[in-house]
Each structure stands twice: as C-alpha cells, then as structure tokens.
Amino acid sequence: MQLAHKLVIAISSRALFDLRESHQVFEEQGLEAFSSYQIERENDVLPKGDAFPLVEKFLQINQRLEGEPKVEVILLSRNSADTGLRVFNSIEHYGLTITRAAFCNGESPYRYIAPFGCDLFLSSDGRDVRHALEQGVAAATLIAGGSRQRADDTLRFAFDGDAVLFSDEAEQVFKRQGLEAFTASERASAQQPLGGGPFKGFLEALQRLQAEFDPDSCPIRTALVTARSAPAHERVIRTLRAWNIRLDESIFLGGLPKGEFLRAFGADVFFDDQPTHCASAAEHVATGHVPHGIANEESA
The missing domain is CATH 3.40.50.1000 (HAD superfamily/HAD-like)
Structure with a gap:
C-alpha cells in the first residue's frame, strides 16, 4: 500500500x-x-x-x-x-x-x-x-505546556505568515531596515506574490483533504494569524490567491499579542518562526516553533 x-x-x-x-x-x-x-x-x-x-x-x-x-x-x-x-x-x-x-x-x-x-x-x-x-x-x-483538549471534533490549524507559510524575504527587510522600510517595500511589492515557506506544501495538502468534505461539514479549519496589518495585508492576500489556496480565517493583528486570538479561534496547534511569539502563544494553545528564516539565524 x-x-x-x-x-x-x-x-x-x-x-x-x-x-x-x-x-x-x-x-x-x-x-x-x-x-x-x-x-x-x-x-x-x-x-x-x-x-x-x-x-x-x-x-x-x-x-x-x-x-x-x-x-x-x-x-x-x-x-x-x-x-x-x-x-x-x-x-x-x-x-x-x-x-x-x-x-x-x-x-x-x-x-x-x-x-x-x-x-x-x-x-x-x-x-x-x-x-x-x-x-x-x-x-x-x-513547546510543552500549551495543549488544550476542546470538546468538538473540528481540527484547527493556525499559521504565522512570514517564514512559515511564506518565505522570509519580507521579514528580512523588517529585521534589517525596520518597520517603515518593511511597510514601504510591501506596498511597492503588493502585486508580486511572496515565495513559499516551509509550510506551504502542508497547507496545500490540508486544502486537498478539506476538499473531500462538504464545506458546511468539514472537520478541518485553517487560519492565518499574523502580526501584519494594512497596508502589508494586500501582498499576503494576493499571494494566497496566486497559489489558489483558501484559508478559513485570516487575522491581521498589527503587532498585538497572538495568544488570546489563537484561543478564540480554538487552535489545536499554532506554528510560528519567532521564539518569543511561540513562548507567548504556548500559554494559550499547543504551539510549534518553526526554526526557519532570519529570526532563527543567531540561534542556528
């Protein structure tokens, strides 16, 4: 088999x-x-x-x-x-x-x-x-300590964007040049799809599995939970559209802590590349650190 x-x-x-x-x-x-x-x-x-x-x-x-x-x-x-x-x-x-x-x-x-x-x-x-x-x-x-057993049977995956679903090309600009340069770069590149990150293939596989079910009874839900905000949201939306990938929910937090939002979504697991974000999220939901991209270069 x-x-x-x-x-x-x-x-x-x-x-x-x-x-x-x-x-x-x-x-x-x-x-x-x-x-x-x-x-x-x-x-x-x-x-x-x-x-x-x-x-x-x-x-x-x-x-x-x-x-x-x-x-x-x-x-x-x-x-x-x-x-x-x-x-x-x-x-x-x-x-x-x-x-x-x-x-x-x-x-x-x-x-x-x-x-x-x-x-x-x-x-x-x-x-x-x-x-x-x-x-x-x-x-x-x-990361130990964040697992919560939910009463329903729906499986909920939550993903950070840059360096997880997407490449870390935009995050490199943010880390090296700051928020203003990042915002200007993303606005200028809004029509250009981001490269794929390490979890793009898994998200595509999840979507194929979701397609086996009627949308009203699908036992899997996906969410993007990102620190991005407008106007940096446009490139993300256009990237997912170019990939022909649909997320059930997209949450643009503009730098707010992610934990409460992940708990509200009911995430069974959340994936993020930033160790500090992972430590915070793990207080609320099961969290997986993705050691990829510029945020993990120093600890590599």
Whole structure:
C-alpha cells in the first residue's frame, strides 16, 4: 500500500506522550537505566503528551470519510523497539490507529521522514526538526505546556505568515531596515506574490483533504494569524490567491499579542518562526516553533 494519496504526519514519541519522567532517567543515568525503566513499566500507560489531542482529532477524520483512509500518523522514535513496546501499548490503550513506526535506538529518526512521505513532522527535539526542514518537510518543535483538549471534533490549524507559510524575504527587510522600510517595500511589492515557506506544501495538502468534505461539514479549519496589518495585508492576500489556496480565517493583528486570538479561534496547534511569539502563544494553545528564516539565524 502506498502513502502517496494520504496526508501523513510524523510524530515523535515524546510529542505524543508525556515522557518527561523516563527522559530524566535517560539524562541522569544513561541508556541502560532508561531501557530497564521502560521495560519494567511497559504495561503502565503513558500520560498524554502535548500533541495527543491533535493526533486524536487528526485520526478521527478517517471515520468521516468513505473508502480508504486519507490520513495517517507515523511514529518516529529514538527508542529501541524493545523499549518502544511501552509506547505501542499506550497507543493501543488509547485506541489510536497508528500502525507504522521507526524505532532508532538512540539515533535520530529524521532520515525516515522522506521514505514515509511525511507532510509534517512534529517533535520535541529541535535538532531533528531542523534536519526535517532541510529535507523540505514542514516541521516544528512542540513547546510543552500549551495543549488544550476542546470538546468538538473540528481540527484547527493556525499559521504565522512570514517564514512559515511564506518565505522570509519580507521579514528580512523588517529585521534589517525596520518597520517603515518593511511597510514601504510591501506596498511597492503588493502585486508580486511572496515565495513559499516551509509550510506551504502542508497547507496545500490540508486544502486537498478539506476538499473531500462538504464545506458546511468539514472537520478541518485553517487560519492565518499574523502580526501584519494594512497596508502589508494586500501582498499576503494576493499571494494566497496566486497559489489558489483558501484559508478559513485570516487575522491581521498589527503587532498585538497572538495568544488570546489563537484561543478564540480554538487552535489545536499554532506554528510560528519567532521564539518569543511561540513562548507567548504556548500559554494559550499547543504551539510549534518553526526554526526557519532570519529570526532563527543567531540561534542556528
């Protein structure tokens, strides 16, 4: 069976489940102690991690579609298959339909992202995320603490614009020359579409999945949540139009903090390239840092 016609999310075990306790054992006592710890507790169900609600809703989409499943979650883990048994036991306990995995016994699993045909990679390891971005895959480092379980079944993705959906060409002007130069540049370039950012392909895949549903009953909603304001909004709108991409909501904040707006939208996850914006948003919703573009050059 091929995965080419599915929307595929790859997720690390530490993003799906709360593995802080066992990871602390690994950090303080080493691999052998960690392995013993996991094997001794392999029948103990792991607590849900920050990405668990997102994954649960994502997999539920298949129940609303006829025919073959259109979405899949792949588990990528630094555990060995032996220590990973606790992870799979927990997956079974929660009823998650995750059947494919790569256990890499301490090595980075990012090299399996491309063979699995993944559209998105979520991890708690920033190094793996950077490697995935270098492979051209949308990827983000999940920030602990912002996950909220919503009562409804609608899956809500929120995206920052520059350096996430779009290239960071405009953000470079802002960072190097300031707001006035940025505004003048965007006004002058309003008719010229922005280049694509690391999450353009994932947004396109999401839109194809949305097209499987009647607009009135679609279980997926998307939103652009950007610090941009008028007149810099025009280039964004024209770019999305040129790409033939439709977002359900677009929020131009003009520099206001994003957290309350993300909570009002009900985001299951928000993706942003700015570490400070991510830290603020994570107080309200599950947040993924996208280490891409000029805002991350100093920390690279």
